[in-house]
Amino acid sequence: MEYTILILLLPAIMFIFLGLAGHKLKPKIAGIFGTISLGIVTLLSLTTAWEYFTSPRVNGVFEKIIPFNIEWLRLGEFLHIDIGILLDPISVIMLVVISLVSFMVHLYSMGYMHGEKGFQRYYAFLSLFTFSMLGLVVATNIFQTYIFWELVGVSSYLLIGFYYTKPSAIAASKKAFIVTRFADLGFLIGILVLSFYGQTFGFIDLMGGSSDLVLQGAAQKSFLGIGVLSWALGLMFIGAAGKSAMFPLHIWLPDAMEGPTPVSALIHAATMVVAGVYLVARMFPLYIVYAPGVLEIIACVGAFTALFAAIIACVQTDIKRVLAFSTISQIGFMMVALGVSTSMDAHGGLGYMASMFHLFTHAMFKALLFLGAGSIIHAVHSNEMKDMGGLRKHMPITHITFLIACLAIAGIPPFSGFFSKDEILAAAFKFSPMMGWVMTVIAGITAFYMFRLYYNIFWAKEAKHEHKPHESGYSMTVPLMVLALITCVAGFIPFGHFITANGLVYDLHLETSVALLSVGVAIISILIATIFYRKETQPIPEMLASKLKFIHKSAYKRFYIDEIYQFITHKVIFACISTPIAWFDRHIVDGFMNLMASATQKLSYLIRNFQSGRVQQYAYVFLLGIVVIVGLILLIL
Amino acid sequence: MNILLFFVIIPILMIFFLWISKNRNQIRGIMVAGSSLLLILAGILTYLYLTQRAAGDTAEMLFRSDYSWYSSLNIKLSLGVDGISVAMLILSSIIVFTGTFASWQLENQTKEFFLWFCLLSLGVFGFFITIDLFTMFMFYEIALIPMYLLIGVWGSGKKEYAAMKLTLMLMGASAILIAGILGIYFASGATSMNILEIAKAGNIPHDAQLIFFPMTFLGFGVLGALFPFHTWSPDGHASAPTAVSMLHAGVLMKLGGYGCFRVAMYLMPQAANELGWIFLILTSISVIYGAFSAIVQTDLKYINAYSSVSHCGLVLFAILMMNQTAATGAVIQMLSHGLMTALFFALIGMIYGRTHTRDIRELSGLMKIMPFLSVCYVIAGLANLGLPGFSGFVAEMTIFVGSFQHTDIFHRVITIIATTSIVITAVYILRLIGRSFYGEVKNPEHLKLTDATWDERLSAIVLIIAIVALGIAPLWMNNMIGDSVLPIVKALVIK
């Protein structure tokens, strides 16, 4: 399957080509180039998936294939960084997800970004992002993951800051980069620790390969009372949490919505933000064996983030912000699913399968939601809910596709979200009933805020518009329809045949009680939302907001987490560390050097008086000298 | 005739021709011809070096030859290069080349400027090709002196103060250094000052090592901006003219790291093992401290100078880890930092030449006015914060992975502390880019400014190509340097 290298190379070449020569091309031509190359990549990915999943299983599992691998950098006797392609079930699924969503976004952007300044640059960055993301998922070793991890970070930075003259976009891009960079530090240290004890970066070596014995030896060692491998994997989770916007590193994602909407759909909803989930899934065999404690932490962090973000999403008024918090919440679901897994077999590893399933379905319907939101924003030129309302009449296609996505995320059968969420809830109930109930409640809140959003956009009171909103063009509606179609049918994919923790076939079956419960909760939530928000006037929510003013306000302000960060960075790091250090440098360290210089100068001024230029003074000294010398001689003799 | 001699002969010829040159065109011609020749020469040398290595020549130094110079004191001009010196020669020739173009528009006293510039490069090239302690020191001094005039005459801002400070601090360091070098020579009882010979004999008494190691390390370390002797660097770089900043931060600061590794550590391994931890603490302070200081600076050049303190600190940090990977990383970091910082200073010079300010509070929206320069600056910034695909990433990762392989827990913990610098670097780089390059143009005067001219573009593009090439395909450089640090690292392992 050597042709898979093309999947990486095409976007890379397109980035270089559009980056260097883009401004010489007509915007439309540049867009067409980018879209066609992505179309080819999508075809190649689908072919790869088809070929991979139809190849015969060995001992009941799909073989891991490395069609391409080169040594990139050698770091000592055992360690070397390779750049290569590793095909296994999760990477192949990710290839499909990324290239498909990316292709849709490329197509969609042709319409959405039409006439924007820097259109060519936009496509160059999209190609860079696609290249990096694809490189990330097919990595053969943890260091390659890290390399592309950083590259997706920078493409995200460049795309969030695409409107580089807008102060909020600049701030958001900077924030996104620095927060994830901080998390990446954890990832890097995790890699260092793991490679020190494992003496390899390769995934295959790490998991059941040649390093197994080495790692088992390392598992005995501990640092500060915690096993070194737990440290390594825990630190890696910090990296994953940063990229996947887990609490408390989630603050960059809502702001990242400053970027163009298709970018939010691609990077900040469907692909890059799930990289953290992918990383944990990739290292899953190690987590299960060496750091089950860390998995529990992951489950707790995931559950808390899911709840936290869901609550905030209920009160936001910017539709992209609502979707952003919904993304955070849904990624929390995936993390929970991974965290509640207890073993590699079909039963304990249900969560692993569920998280990958949810990742797949979520990528599709969340991209759909964002692209739909983009279509709405394109029509009304505003992000605020109050500028919308009643749009169902003007934008029928957007309306229907958006509704499908909302039903999917709320967990209504037969849409895809229902199936994947059901598996997650089942896994959570297996782990502990407490976790199961918490996740069910969050699923209910999800349904509520999504329909709040839906009604506020498409029903409720119609806002006054300068221009009458109209349906977007084909380049924008076609991707919506494609994604909606996938959302309708994806739930029936027998996912357990492709991805399970141990690779063996597992037949999904609905847990009837869990399914009934979750559907019931979802329907009740939707009904509440309907009562609250469908009408033109919304008395109940207003009353609730004024009754629970404190909670409403703090949720609206996202529980002041941003302010805390602002305080830490500006008041603590800038004002209490950097400024004193700079002062110390200028006044103490440099002052010492200047002191030496001025002391030397003072001393020489002092000595200079010996050379007064007065002859008679010299004569005195001379005479005195003679007397002293003669006196000394006399004394000695 | 030894090919290495050309690295000294070409600058001498350039000086001679500049001396007799009559007008600006002639001067430019001479500079372009000379610096291109040096660049080509470095390329040829690399090719010859690699083929000779591939042919199985395992001698520590290739292209060896000795010319007796002052025989009664055993001073010889001993030439020889290994992978480290070849890498440094490539770096120097690239920077001399780009520096020439970066000062293309220089108006006043062009001839004298380039004369001193050539003398400076003569010192730099001479330092890297010799392996004799005395001649090394001599070339080191040759490189230092022109600095004073270049900053004092062609500089900007508090130039006299900066020139004086820089020269005096470095001279003070070299006074300690010469004492250390002479100490090494006499304590070793060798019959020449050849480094290889002294290292091979390895008979410097333990007590003498404990005295002369700190002296030599400090002597070179000051040039490598070792905390707390780094304060010449911000002032000096801020005042120096563009090409001089480039050459100074790009190459001259590398003399420090190179000297520490090749002289101090190689010749006195026992002391390096015993006293290394002191300097390790100092360098890790440099790394973090430089980065934190850079956050609150407002002058583009100061930001970059403090960033250099941080990155050069990482060089010294890595060589003190005393293993092959970290040392290789150190040399790659020298190379990478040299290229990046030269690019930075070149761009800052070009921006300053237009806006006449380097204060980031007064600059805004440059991306709109001068897109080429701004894009280059963003690239330089991203390279500086260690983005994959650029040389900085390769260097830093090699250093961190190498350092973390140290068996001692103290070294591993201190490595983790040093890694935090990558986050702080991101903070100050992005803050600067966000503030000065993005956004709307606030100063209407700036709207009239133009983008880069062809000579400036050439200078920036050559540097970017070098950075990207090293970042994307680091393996050959890694192997070349890795083989060459091995003898030194082996010497550092106490039997």
Add this chain to the structure above:
Amino acid sequence: MGVELYLVISTIMLCAGIYGFLMRKNTLAMLISVELILNAADINFAVFNKFLFPNQLEGHFFTLFAIGIVAAETAIAIAIIINVYRNVQSLDVDKIDKMKH
């Protein structure tokens, strides 16, 4: 007449010279004092030659040689003093410190 008397005279001359050199502020007077010191030395040369080595003439020769040198030196000194006077209109030694800086 014994040697002591000569020596007393030359000592007085030496001391007078030193005193004058240190105390007088007029450069010409200082020059005269220097002459006194030199003459005191000359007297000693002549006297010791006469009393210690009466058959030899080195002391006398040296005295004559010194007188010649002193004459030349005085000429130069006076030339300098005149030039200084032309420039600063003063012969006060404490005021002649312009060359110091």
